[in-house]
Amino acid sequence: MKEVESLFTRARKYLESAEILLKSRDYESSVSRVYYAMFYSVEALLLTEDITVSTHKGVISVFGERFIKTGIFPKDMSKELSRAFEKRQLGDYEYTFVISEAEALEMFENGKNFVKKIAGYLEKKEML
Secondary structure, eight states: OOOHHHHHHHHHHHHHHHHHHHHHOOOOHHHHHHHHHHHHHHHHHHHHHTTTOSHHHHHHHIIIIIIITTTSSSSHHHHHHHHHHHHHHHHHHSSSOOOHHHHHHHHHHHHHHHHHHHHHHHHHHTTT
């Protein structure tokens, strides 16, 4: 599926951007890119089952219902996605700097692992 590959290309690109932003000490922007990398990888995953959702919270919810509750992915992935969403919201909309270097580093590592797990799943199913 071309759309799945396109979304995954974007997810990987956003992880690269997140790393650059992290190195330049722009932690809020880095966390935002990490979240979007995770979000696009989940959107790609949902597309493989012909599921499209119009909101961020909807994507998170459907991911939980279809892939976490069924045991395809571990519960911590749902928590990581929700946490990244919350941190992205804070980083994008708070008027002060709210993301520490340690937090941004942790989010980056979690995001890389999250995207890698979804990529592995899709590769096994020959969808990526």
